[in-house]
Amino acid sequence: MAFATRRFAENGFHPTSVSDIVDGIGVGKGVFYWYFPSKDDLLLEILRQALVDLRRCQQRALRPARDPLEGIELGIRATLAWSAANPEILRLVTFGWTEENFATALAKGRRIGIADTARLVRQAMDEGLIEPGDATMLATAIRGVTDELAREFVERGTDVDHTVVDTAVRMCLSGLRGR
């Protein structure tokens, strides 16, 4: 799976053949189909595991938060750190959105992620930390900032340094606090 992830990310999913993968790791083709029912299922499995891993990272990261806004901040930082550490996965996710059977799996993960954030946003509203509003939409916007910055810096090959992370955090938090 690690090797396939790398190849898919470098070459694209369709242009990378099953033969490429098995030849690359020096095994026969049969062994691939012994462990995976199809090439599509391989990618699905890679995506599923990645989403689970990301969410676990986020949850672990925001545990020490003392209030919802700090939780959001820690979540953003964790997401960016994870993205920086898994650039290949990001490319696969991007591709996944362009074909239906992968997109449905991703949509599930995204709904979950946004719901996680929205819960924190709603808490912040309840505690009077920010003005009331559509929590889900705000959570979507936050995801937008983090996703795009992550994508940008993965692409540029730059390490995600503090400046970027701080920008993302500041934009999201002051965006939440409203005009």
Added chain:
Amino acid sequence: MAFATRRFAENGFHPTSVSDIVDGIGVGKGVFYWYFPSKDDLLLEILRQALVDLRRCQQRALRPARDPLEGIELGIRATLAWSAANPEILRLVTFGWTEENFATALAKGRRIGIADTARLVRQAMDEGLIEPGDATMLATAIRGVTDELAREFVERGTDVDHTVVDTAVRMCLSGLRGR
């Protein structure tokens, strides 16, 4: 090109064959290769035209702006309106990022778009409307908000109503104005 755009968006680029396209519009295969050197070039051409069209829309939209921040706002609104009007293109763009020869074309368009925004941000800094900072990075974050919200609503099939646009605008502007 219109038909191919639709098919690519629905089915994915690789799963849609040239035969699908020419059969779909009722012409022979030869006529395709008379007008396009290859299937890849067709997609490249679609993307190139789309990026040009988007930029033209943005430029036209922000002409009546009286100050840089208003320019940014009008640009965001124009981008979201265009995205809502061209959902298929958005899918193709997403796919394009996953394969190198399309990604390079897109990267060029993105650099241009971010530079356009960054110029406005820098102007706003010079005029003292917002605090100084890294204009390009802020422009990147703005693009993140708009892209993601656009993608979200295109996907949900919902029309982009005023609430969404206003949220995007508010997040970006108050994000710019800083803490």
Added chain:
DNA sequence: TCGACCATTGACCGCTCGGTCAAGGGATCT
């Protein structure tokens, strides 16, 4: 020592793909 069984091999299959090209309209000009 000998099956039983899990894991592995890679030649092979049918199929579809992107791309080619000889042949054939059908305007337009001479």
Added chain:
DNA sequence: AGATCCCTTGACCGAGCGGTCAATGGTCGA
């Protein structure tokens, strides 16, 4: 009428794909 040129056709091609499977190690319990 004939020649020229532009556009169009669709049968055809080699290549490479995802996926199969009979054959074959290699390991371990009896």
